[in-house]
Amino acid sequence: MATDIKDTVRAVEAAAVMGLLPARPRLLALGEPTHGEDALLDLRNELFRQLVEQEGYRTIAIESDCVAGLIVDDYVTSGTGTLDDVMERGFSHGWGASEANRELVRWMRAFNVRADNERRPVSDRLRFAGFDAPLEITHAASPRQALTALHxxxxxxxxxDLLPCTADTLDRLLGADDLWTDPAAMRDPSRSTGQSAEAGQLRLLADDLAALLDQHRPHLLAAASRDDWDRARLYGRTATGLLRYHHWMADTSPARMTWLVGLRDQMMAHNLLALTERGPALVHAHNGHLQRARSSMRMGGAPVEWWSAGALVAAQLGPEYAFVATGLGTIEHQGVQAPPPETVEGLLYALPEDRCVIDAPRLAAALGGTRCAARVSPWFGYAPLDPAHVAGYDGIVFIKDVPRR
Structure with missing residues (x-):
């Protein structure tokens, strides 16, 4: 069995990843099993740079606020703002503090401005996108920014006369933003404003505004640029999605958390599908958001299951969606020691390579009827590979040891 597993190993490079696939997918997703490790992001940067230069990908999307990401896109495409400001305001989840993310943005800007200071044609420029909703696990943003921008x-x-309301009406119904962003609402539905009379009116108005955008698409496309149209659609998806999310934050039924995690990934999926309309895209996020299998986690001591963004996108794109998971051996500075040999990570850890690309379907076939044990992490921030999901990956990037940075 060891010889068969060795036959699945490839070098960590774009050509090896593409060699696992029948054709260039419209959306190529690279997952990670934990957040905040620049060593993993450095590898992402290396692979994505090769895929951009060798395979023609022109959009890079990461698990960050989709509206804030517009600030980053403006910078990499036109040089608007400064790198420091973009890193501070253009990322959510604290990702702007990452040196690897900073290097990604710096490189993307340099790619769009050639050595002779000549800008690439618009059709060939590299674009950035956040594809996450404007929310955290602890709270969600006010719908104000997206809703007022759409209006x-x-x-x-x-x-x-065509608009269902005025800007003043929206402002009155929205009220103070801290009514929407109270972190206590995640654990206490009574603290949420999501099912107030005002929130109900806003959901109807947001729906009408989004419908109006769609009804007048020919005129709106002619009256502004395609980028303006794409942004308006993003504002519409975000406004309606956030209002729906806040509604379920205020819910008291047993389905509340399932709705919340499902809505977040649904918003992610809608953003990813919109990105593929302008051409092939690369995406990076947690494995759990990109896998084809049903995702699960424990929240408040209870199990929660939902369909991830990757599963939703794959259901629509079929073979034009590809997912490469990342697995790892150790993160010693987080207490994650060498994996047990009977786990998937343990089998890969025994290989001589410090990092490699694995043909996941061939690995699953090599394992045959061998039942791998599920690895258990001592640290909540790391999610091991699920042995039952390996056959559903297109590939695995494996890193033996993740050093402290």
Whole structure:
């Protein structure tokens, strides 16, 4: 069996990843089993750089606020702002403090401005996107930014009589932003404003504004750039998604947490599908958001299951979606020691390579009827590979040891 497993090993490079796939997918996803480790992000940067240069990918999306990500996209495409400001305001989850993310943005900007200071043609420029919703596990953003931006886009291009409300009406119904962002609402539904009368009116208005955007698509596309149209659609998806999310934050039924985690990944999936409309895209996020299998975790001591963004996208794109998971051996500075030999990571840890690309379907076939044990992490921040999911990966990037940075 060891010889068969060795036959699945490839070098960590774009050509090896593409060699696992029948054709270049429209969306190529690279997962990670833990957040905040720059060693993993450095590897992401290396692979994505090769895939951009060798395979023609022109969008890179990461697990960060989709609206804030517009700030980063403006910088990498046109040089708007400064790198320091972009890293501070253009990322959620604290990702802007990562040196590897900073290097990614720096490189993307350099790619779009050639050595002779000549900008690439618009059709060939590299784009950045956040594809996560504007929310954290502890709270969600106010819908104000997305909702008012959507209204403003329509108000500037359509007759006022067509709009279902004025900007002043939206402002009155939205109220103070801290009503929406109270972190106590995640554990106490009574603290959420998501099922108030005002929130109910806002959901109807957001739905009407999004419908208006779609109804007048020919005129709106002619009246503004494609980028403006794409941003308006993003604002519409985000406004309606956030209002739905806040509604379920205020819910008291047993299905509350299942709805919340499912809605987040649904918003992610909608953003990813929109990105693929402008061409092939690369995406990086946690394995659990990108896998084809049903995702699960324990929240508040109870198990919660939902369909991930990757599963939702795969259901629509089919073979045009590819997912490469990342597995690792140790993160000693987090207490994650060498994996037990009977786990998937343990089998890969025994290979001589410090890092490699694994043909996951061939690995599953090599294991045959061998039942691998599920690895148990002593640290909540790391999610081991699920042996039952390996056959559903297109590949695995394995890193033997993750050093402290």
């Amino acid at each position: 403003g886009h329509l108000a500037a291009r359509l007759d006022a």
